[in-house]
Amino acid sequence: MTNEEIKIKITEILPAATFDETGEWLNVFVEASAFRSFMEQIRSDKDLDLDYMFCLTCVDWKTHLTMVYHLSSTNTRHCVVVKVKLDRDKPEIETVCDIWRTAELHEREVFEMFGVNFLHHPDLRLLILPDDFIGYPLRKDFEDPINMIKL
């Protein structure tokens, strides 16, 4: 599928979605409120067939957080990047780990590194950091005077 076809398809599913085509793949911006049903629909859509999530991460833009989901189809090999802006003070988003199982560990990682709260995640605990750790290491304002390497 070309980017144009994907755009048409996605606009059918969610008219409010906006696009950005500057990168390698098509970027889709979605509101957090519409996010969950949008993801369900693009997963189950026969033409889009985005069955493979190869990357899930978050970017801290200092004013807000952006969740980035890289999705791909194992049959037709087109890729779509879904981005969701989150409030930095109270980042909350629905989980997708029942749609793509790989998201479970990735979401836990994002949870502890960025403090994003994934609603309805079955087991949202610290995965990597020690249990008594305070702070979100991958946020831009995180400072650790002892362990951080600065050049």
Place this chain on the structure above:
Amino acid sequence: MNASVIIFYCIAAFILLTGIVAVSSRKIFRSAIALLFSLTGIAGLYFWMDVNFIAAVQIIVYVGGIVVLIIFSIFLTQKSGEEMPKPPTTRVVFSWLAVLAGLGLIYRLISEYGFNKISSQPFNVEVSEIGNQMLSTTEHGYVLPFEAVSMLLLAAMIGCIVIALKSKPETK
């Protein structure tokens, strides 16, 4: 007192001591181990008496078989590491009474029996003799009890298999 008697008293003391530990220990695993040593001591007594075959069978059946079975069932069912609760006082009193009654009874029997000295010839039975007796159909043959025990064991084995089969679908 010669070496033989000293060895006898050593073995006897060992059996009694481990026996006491077996009934008095409050950790069930320790009891089982003490029971095991007690049974091994009895096998040692048989060796001392030169009835080697019985001694070996004692070890195979009781130590190798039954006690291992007991230990396994302890592993599988009991919380083997924890101390058991202290028994109630009435139970302690009555068990002491039972022990004393048993001691009195046995002491009476022994003193009445009055062991007569038998010849000091080494008591040596060929194993083949035992085998022949076991399967002989003559007046003093043991084939009937032997076969009856075999049937019992077979029934027990089949029972075990049936019990084991039942739990199979659960565990996948």
Place this chain on the structure above:
Amino acid sequence: MFEEIGTTAEGDLLINVGPQHPATHGVLHLVLTLNGEIIKKVEPHLGYIHRSIEKMCESLSYRQFIYVTSRMDYLSAHINNHACALVVEKGLQVEVPLRAQYIRVIMDELTRIASHELWWSAMSMDLGAFTPYFLAFREREKINEIMEETCGARLTMNYMVPGGVMAEPHPDFQKKVKAFVADFKKTLHEYDELITGNIIFQNRMKGVGYLSPEDAISYGCTGPVARASGVKSDIRKIAPYDVYDKVEFDEIIETGGDCFTRYQVRIKEMSQSIRIIEQLIDNIPDGDFQAKTKAVLKLPKGEFYQRVETARGELGVYIVSEGAAQPYRIKFRSPGFSNLSALDHMVRGYKIGDFIAIMGTLDLVIPDIDR
């Protein structure tokens, strides 16, 4: 963290495999819920060697950060570096000279063979066979020697730089690689004789740890794990980089989905790697080994993503650039992390011995998971 020790409410045994355990090959901590010998659940506890490489990279320049990535999946250090070099080149739109591309691919494939050999030896040792360890290390040593001559290091090579490779390969490079290839073809046969055909080994592996194609995709499994379940996931075929589109090789796809299939996929991949090396080693073109780049690299504002196929699967490097000399945000999508997430699904209902076999065929490298 250790309150799990003990038993669960249902009376199941909880045991900690790791952080120090012979079968995890590193500091991986897994909590197993056992009913007798049957595994009911596996829960990973990560982070024992987490160095936060992603955060570290945010303060390193585009030339520097590549060297940190050798320490992620240290068994395919070349391929990690390759991915980083490629993503920087993508951002700068640099054309890499053909000579460098050839050398890079040969190095990648040698690394893949070395990594698979280490996997083979370690997995055999997990299953209780000790001798394969030494057989595989004998061959791996030859690769390490080649690496050492050319890159100056044996494990964390740091040979790839944005725009090409760091230096000319050693004059003996071609000769040695060819000698190794000729040797290795015979040795691969020896491996099969020793382990693959062994009846105990086959009984341990066949039908164990089944992973269906749907699950493999859903759990994001890549590399040999996915390919053994019949999922096409080889990035070298899907999105060829450097000269992978010019060489002939097969993507090994098997449909068994069990441990033995995963084992076979890796063994066959080694011979495919040999095939790639054979096609390239005699035809390395003349020319520069490095494209001309500026002293200080600055990627334009934007997002760049590069996927490569490491020995363990798909490695993704995601860079968000604000136009500075350092990346604004960098994310490594490591194959081990996703493959690990399928572990719980795969081992349920199997025995401890099977768990070891499944762990072995997942081929986890802990720094790759923890980053």
Place this chain on the structure above:
Amino acid sequence: MFSLEGLTNFIHEWLNGHLPATFALLAEFVLVGVAAIGLFAVLGLGLVWMERKVAAVIQIRLGPNRIGPKGIFQTSADTVKLIMKESLTPANADKFLFNLAPFVVIIVAMLILVPIAFAKAFQIWDINIGVLYVTAVSSLSVIGILMAGWSSGNKYSLLGAMRSGAQIVSYELSAGLSIITIIVLTGSLKISDIVASQENGWWIFKAHIPAIIAFVIFIIAATAETNRAPFDLAEAESELTAGFHTEYGGMKFALFFLSEYINIFIVCAIGATLFLGGWMPFHVGHWAAFNHIMDYIPSSIWFFGKTIFLIFVIMWFRWTFPRLRVDQLLNLEWKYLLPISMFNVLLMTLVAIMGWHF
């Protein structure tokens, strides 16, 4: 012909000539005890060194080669290291049983040594139930392992002990049955009788196929009973770290380690005695001259040669095969080895009754 018979007789007579009977007996006890412990030490050191060298040859490396010529003192140095180590007892262990277990294991190993004929007329006690005694006492060694596993208070140890218990109890059956196949032929349990019955040929050659089947089963069962790879599930270090002896260190670990090697020696000695003629030289029916030449090799060399060959075979297994899974291990015993060996006993009985053996 050189024989140890003269030596033992000389010591016996000298002691009885110079001391009263009780003290002579006591002195003999002490002598035998010291000899047995000495043999333990030598066997332990020698077999560990041998294992390392065998492993090295199989794995294309050199093995120990620094301490002494060909590294023969390496194991002694290791022993010194183990003795000097602090012996730890875990806090939540059952301290008494934890410390007792290694001694139980080693004492049991020592007890099995009793009826083994090391050379012609060189035996501690030619007990009339020789082989049965060995089977009986060897079943005690499982107790030591169960004790060690339970009292450590470690779940790996407990799992290892459970596995080991199930394994040893199961494999005792087929080991016993394969021993019985030879007893059927000899008609005696006495070790000296069994050896004497092989004067004109070893049973493995004389009794055709059933003896070979029994031998193979015996070797498999022996490997399993001594917890050796590919049946080393009790310690399976990639699964259970070190199984039942995870918590042991220093000399207590060394005792477990030693008893493993002593047990290997013992089962191989029994195997050599039953199937390969014990100390009996290699004789072929009517070749008088050949038999005469063979007689010139001392009987102790025959015995140790055969035993060490079997030990080598068991070591060869260890460094070649992957480990079985626990259910496969029990399947192998109960579904294959046990029925085969039961059938084999019947077959051997038939052979013995019909006189088909040589």
